[in-house]
Amino acid sequence: MRMKTRVTLTVDPKVSHRAKDVARRQGISLSALVEKLLAEASGPPPKERRTTFSQRWKGQMQLTDQTDERTARLRAKYQL
Numbered sequence: 001m002r003m004k005t006r007v008t009l010t011v012d013p014k015v016s017h018r019a020k021d022v023a024r025r026q027g028i029s030l031s032a033l034v035e036k037l038l039a040e041a042s043g044p045p046p047k048e049r050r051t052t053f054s055q056r057w058k059g060q061m062q063l064t065d066q067t068d069e070r071t072a073r074l075r076a077k078y079q080l
Helices: 013-026 030-042 053-057 069-077
Strands: none
Touching: 013 030
């Protein structure tokens, strides 16, 4: 579970009371209601791009023994 960030909002008291009533009717906290509304307003979260180990480290490591059989297999496997 991700950590939550505390946010301070300034809202008109009439709006605050109505929002608390809405949250109560939905059976959730005011914080949960605000989070839900902000999530809807901000759209879907961006897709996380996952990179493979070889993509992250390609070009970062130098292989010293170019004649080793294991090195040749790793170079072929990871397209180095």
